[in-house]
Amino acid sequence: xxxxxxxxxxxxxxxxxxxxxxxxxxxxxxxxxxxxxxxxxxxxxxxxxxxxxxxxxxxxxxxxxxxxxxxxxxxxxxxxxxxxxxxxxxxxxxxxxxxxxxxxxxxxxxxxxxxxxxxxxxxxxxxxxxxxxxxxxxxxxxxxxxxxxxxxxxxxxxxxxxxxxxxxxxxxxxxxxxxxxxxxxxxxxxxxxxxxxxxxxxxxxxxxxxxxxxxxxxxxxxxxxxxxxxxxxxxxxxxxxxxxxxxxxxxxxxxxxxxxxxxxxxxxxxxxxxxxxxxxxxxxxxxxxxxxxxxxxxxxxxxxxxxxxxxxxxxxxxxxxxxxxxxxxxxxxxxxxxxxxxxxxxxxxxxxxxxxxxxxxxxxxxxxxxxxxxxxxxxxxxxxxxxxxxxxxxxxxxxxxxxxxxxxxxxxxxxxxxxxxxxxxxxxxxxxxxxxxxxxxxxxxxxxxxxxxxxxxxxxxxxxxxxxxxxxxxxxxxxxxxxxxxxxxxxxxxxxxxxxxxxxxxxxxxxxxxxxxxxxxxxxxxxxxxxxxxxxxxxxxxxxxxxxxxxxxxxxxxxxxxxxxxxxxxxxxxxxxxxxxxxxxxxxxxxxxxxxxxxxxxxxxxxxxxxxxxxxxxxxxxxxxxxxxxxxxxxxxxxxxxxxxxxxxxxxxxxxxxxxxxxxxxxxxxxxxxxxxxxxxxx
Numbered sequence: 202x203x204x205x206x207x208x209x210x211x212x213x214x215x216x217x218x219x220x221x222x223x224x225x226x227x228x229x230x231x232x233x234x235x236x237x238x239x240x241x242x243x244x245x246x247x248x249x250x251x252x253x254x255x256x257x258x259x260x261x262x263x264x265x266x267x268x269x270x271x272x273x274x275x276x277x278x279x280x281x282x283x284x285x286x287x288x289x290x291x292x293x294x295x296x297x298x299x300x301x302x303x304x305x306x307x308x309x310x311x312x313x314x315x316x317x318x319x320x321x322x323x324x325x326x327x328x329x330x331x332x333x334x335x336x337x338x339x340x341x342x343x344x345x346x347x348x349x350x351x352x353x354x355x356x357x358x359x360x361x362x363x364x365x366x367x368x369x370x371x372x373x374x375x376x377x378x379x380x381x382x383x384x385x386x387x388x389x390x391x392x393x394x395x396x397x398x399x400x401x402x403x404x405x406x407x408x409x410x411x412x413x414x415x416x417x418x419x420x421x422x423x424x425x426x427x428x429x430x431x432x433x434x435x436x437x438x439x440x441x442x443x444x445x446x447x448x449x450x451x452x453x454x455x456x457x458x459x460x461x462x463x464x465x466x467x468x469x470x471x472x473x474x475x476x477x478x479x480x481x482x483x484x485x486x487x488x489x490x491x492x493x494x495x496x497x498x499x500x501x502x503x504x505x506x507x508x509x510x511x512x513x514x515x516x517x518x519x520x521x522x523x524x525x526x527x528x529x530x531x532x533x534x535x536x537x538x539x540x541x542x543x544x545x546x547x548x549x550x551x552x553x554x555x556x557x558x559x560x561x562x563x564x565x566x567x568x569x570x571x572x573x574x575x576x577x578x579x580x581x582x583x584x585x586x587x588x589x590x591x592x593x594x595x596x597x598x599x600x601x602x603x604x605x606x607x608x609x610x611x612x613x614x615x616x617x618x619x620x621x622x623x624x625x626x627x628x629x630x631x632x633x634x635x636x637x638x639x640x641x642x643x644x645x646x647x648x649x650x651x652x653x654x655x656x657x658x659x660x661x662x663x664x665x666x667x668x669x670x671x672x673x674x675x676x677x678x679x680x681x682x683x684x685x686x687x688x689x690x691x692x693x694x695x696x697x698x699x700x701x702x703x704x705x706x707x708x709x710x711x712x713x714x715x716x717x718x719x720x721x722x723x724x725x726x727x728x729x730x731x732x733x734x735x736x737x738x739x740x741x742x743x744x745x746x747x748x749x750x751x752x753x754x755x756x757x758x759x760x761x762x763x764x765x766x767x768x769x770x771x772x773x774x775x776x777x778x779x780x781x782x783x784x785x786x787x788x789x790x791x792x793x794x795x796x797x798x799x800x801x802x803x804x805x806x807x808x809x810x811x812x813x814x815x816x817x818x819x820x821x822x823x824x825x826x827x828x829x830x831x832x833x834x835x836x837x838x839x840x841x842x843x844x845x846x847x848x849x850x851x852x853x854x855x856x857x858x859x860x861x862x863x864x865x866x867x868x869x870x871x872x873x874x875x876x877x878x879x880x881x882x883x884x
Contacts, residue, residue, distance in 0.1 A: 212328040213251050214267075214321040215239055216260040230261065230268070237274075237292040247320040248288050252276050257292070258331055262317075266301040267331055299346060299550050300339040307334050340530035346550060349571070353551045355609040356567045357560075365559050371423045372558050378408035379506045382415065386473050393458075393465045397439045397446075400793065413438075416502045418791075421782060423562050424505060425514035425569075428778070429496035436469060436494060437461050449495060469494075476503055482511055482541070490535035501537050510555045512537070513544045514565035520572050543568075574603040577747060582769040584691050586675065586748045589773035591854070592822025595749045596673060598773070604669050615669040616656050620678035626685045629653045630738070631710050631727070648713060650727055653687075658729055660741045664699060668744050675748035685709070690740040691767050697730075697739025705730065705737035712736075752818045753858070775806055779823045784830050791836075792829075797883050798838045802826045804882035808875055809855070819858050825850055840880045847876050 217228060233239055239257075241248055251257070253276050259269045275291035308316065311327045336343070385391040391412070394404040398411035405411050409419030413435045417427060432438050438447045439461075446461035447454055450468075472492055479485040485508070489500045498516040505512045515521055518536060525531070525539040528546045547553070547568060553560050577585060577599060587595045600617065608614040627634060629651040636647040650658075653670060660668035681688070686706055689695055695704045714736045717724035729738045748768065781799050785791060792798060806820040813819075828850055833842045852872055859868050 210325075211250065211252070211255045212323045212325055213247075213255060213257050214260050214323055215257050216262055216317075216319050216321070218262055230259075233259075233292075234295060234297055237271075237295050239271075239290045239292055241288045241290075241319055243279075243286060243288060245288070245319045247318070247322060248277050250322060251290060251320070256328065258323075258328065260304060265304045267298075267304060267335065268301050269295065269297040270332075271295040297549075298335055298339075299341065299546060300335060302331060302334045302338055307331055340527060341550075349550065352571065352606070352609060353564075353567055356570070356606070357563060359610075360563060368423055368559050368562050372562065375420050375423065375506075376509075378415065378419070381408060382412055383477055383507070386470075386477050389470065389474070391470060391473070393437075393462050396465060396469065397435060397437060399439060399441070399443055400796075402443060413499070416499045416506075418781075420502065420506070423514070424502065425516060425565060426778065426782060427498040427502040427516040429499050434495035435499070436496075437464050450493075472500075473503065476500065477507055482508060486535065486537045486541060489537050497536070501540065504537060509558065509561060511544060512540050513547070513568060514562065515540065515569055520569060523572050523575070524568060570602065570606055573598075574607045577603045577745075577771075581693075583693055583696070583742075583744070584746045584768045585771060586750065586768045587771045587773055588750050588752045590753060590775065590818055590820050590822050591751050592824040593773040593775060594779070594822065594824060595773050597824075599671060599747055599749065604671070607667065608669070613659070614666060615671060616652065617671045617673065618652055619673040620675050620683070622677060622679075624678040624683055626683055626709075627651060629683045630685060630687055630708060633710075648710060648717065648727060654729060654738065657738075657740055657744060658726075660744045661697070661699060661729065661739075664741065664743055666743065668741075670744060670746050672746075672748045674750060676750040687738065687740065688767070690738075691746055693742075695740075696742040696744075698742065702730070702732050705732055705739045707735065708738050711738075773822075774817060775802070775820055775826075776823045777803060780826050784827045792833070793837050794883070795838075798826075798829065801838075801843065801879055801882035805851075805875060805879040808878045809858075813859070813862075813871065813875075815858060815862065821851060821854075838883065840883060843880045843883055844876065847879055852876075 217230060217233070228240060251273055253273055255273045257271050257273060258267055259271070260267050271292040272294045273290055274293040275289075278289045278291075279286055280289050281287075304316070307330055308314065310330055312324050313321055313327065315321050341349070382391070382395075385395065394402075394411065395407050396412045398405040398414075400410045400414065402410070407415070409415030413429075413432070417429060421427070429435055433447055433449050436449050437456075438449075439445075440447055440455070444458070446456040446458065448456045448461060448464050451460075451464065453460065456464075472488075472494060475488050476485055479488060485504055489497070489504055492500060494500055501512075501516050505514060513521075513524075515524075521536055521539055521543070524543045528543050528550075529539070531542065534542075547564060548555065551564060551567075553564050555561070577587075587599065589595060604615045626632060631648065631650050631654055633646050633648050635644050636649070637645050639645045656668065656670050660666075684691075686708060690697070690704065690706065697704050714724065714727045715734075717727065718736070728736045731737070777799050780802055781795055784795065784798070802821075802823075806817075809815050810817045810820050826846075829838060829842060829846055832845050832849075833839070855875060856868055856872060859871050863871060
């Protein structure tokens with residue numbers, strides 16, 4: 202909060218009742234925030250004391266919380282409103298705290314124990330005590346809140362108008378389709394066929410075909426992906442023969458329709474109705490969390506559809522736990538309850554308009570991307586290696602999804618280089634390199650900084666921001682030679698602290714740089730820092746080092762144990778969910794047999810890793826399979842499409858893999874068998 206220059210600032214507590222108690226009049230908290238005006242009746246004591254520039258903390262009586270602060274922008278003013286005269290104060294820098302403070306926590310320590318007065322005069326020590334209690338109660342620091350708000354603003358600005366139009370149309374469509382299901386659930390007319398079916402079946406006539414598919418897939422574009430883990434977790438499922446059923450809890454794999462109907466009526470219909478009919482939000486949450494239904498993520502989606510403003514459109518246990526720990530850090534609770542609490546805080550922090558359906562969609566997408574970006578590298582793991590088969594999105598997820606997001610589009614905060622066999626210490630840290638030709642025709646050599654050293658200097662000069670150094674194909678160079686004596690400096694405990702100037706080393710060329718500086722100050726730019734007259738190098742704590750590599754490359758062995766232990770290793774394999782959700786007919790509509798296509802992709806990769814014995818490192822990444830969107834000419838993936846994709850994009854690479862293991866005479870047979878497995882699984 203902006204501090205006034207006045208040395209005689211006074212501090213006060215202004216008290217009012219919670220939002221809604223005054224029916225949205227100017228006494229109400231929500232109106233105070235909107236108008237930046239605070240009112241008292243003439244009989245309130247101490248109205249003559251507060252002056253312009255004084256600092257106020259706001260308190261709500263009934264809820265017993267301190268909820269924010271402001272600076273008075275005027276002294277006492279008497280104004281007429283209706284038939285009465287009231288006292289008005291103008292406010293500025295109004296800040297409603299994200300995390301409130303229970304008044305009982307600090308009451309005994311305040312110098313003024315008046316708990317009922319509308320205006321209470323307090324000391325600066327009292328003010329600092331309340332602020333400290335607020336900050337101690339806040340998992341997110343004020344600085345972190347500002348960073349997240351800035352990321353949110355940048356994220357919203359990046360969304361194209363055409364995408365907003367798509368979200369608007371899609372959410373309206375989903376709401377209308379959900380009403381069809383909701384009506385049937387509430388009046389007990391939802392049938393077994395409308396709950397579980399097969400796409401394209403003669404009785405699969407509801408939106409998305411049937412409810413389970415509607416919740417899992419039809420709504421995912423705007424309400425997020427909710428995976429049951431397996432379709433069997435829907436408790437009762439129509440088998441592929443379209444006549445028998447699987448009942449999970451009864452362990453019946455080939456149940457009759459009569460058995461399935463009885464189970465559905467007894468165990469499923471009532472549960473769905475209790476969730477949808479619950480008008481109290483906490484009751485709805487309790488029903489979902491206490492149920493024995495296996496596909497909890499899908500039940501969460503059911504609750505979300507019925508309360509679009511109260512939940513995030515995120516269902517992953519991992520992501521919700523991470524968000525809860527960062528935004529709330531409260532006691533252990535059920536997943537849906539955590540979802541709701543994070544949603545409430547996020548709406549407040551980001552200033553989301555609950556009536557704006559697009560903003561609600563964007564908020565969930567933003568928080569998902571926020572957590573996904575954080576997972577790449579964090580303060581506990583500043584050095585990360587992402588590895589896996591080609592085409593698994595290592596470079597894309599780091600550069601396109603994560604770095605641009607966390608750096609708010611500030612390209613200067615990340616550097617991307619690609620290692621190769623001739624990449625050296627001179628390229629990375631510093632060295633003597635040819636720099637043109639002199640007047641007499643001789644090659645001129647100069648000492649220059651390498652790309653990593655220059656990056657560290659930039660990060661050191663901006664300690665309040667995070668910087669990301671990304672190395673693609675990191676295993677292609679001789680890493681011990683490239684890093685040299687700087688290798689140990691990557692470790693978290695050996696990062697340079699600019700306040701103490703500890704953990705600095707002298708490099709190969711430190712002495713030469715010192716001599717050059719003595720000759721001319723222009724060489725100061727070669728020094729990372731000068732410590733007691735000595736040129737030294739360090740790696741700042743705000744530098745995150747991210748390496749990427751394909752582990753089919755034999756040069757992976759370049760990572761010796763000393764290097765391996767300094768990095769967090771994140772494996773990226775083929776993501777079949779990405780294939781299902783992002784592979785579209787001409788990039789717009791879903792393929793009608795996308796499930797079978799995903800199974801075909803899995804079948805091919807299983808053949809490569811298991812039957813051929815090559816291992817998971819030789820499987821194809823999802824980006825290869827997503828090329829189907831540009832190949833298929835109809836809304837159904839065909840065997841001919843599979844063959845085209847295989848011949849154009851997969852066969853050449855797979856042939857090279859096989860050549861290292863099998864005789865040349867065996868290659869065609871293995872490749873043809875791979876294509877056969879790929880095509881057969883489509884059926």
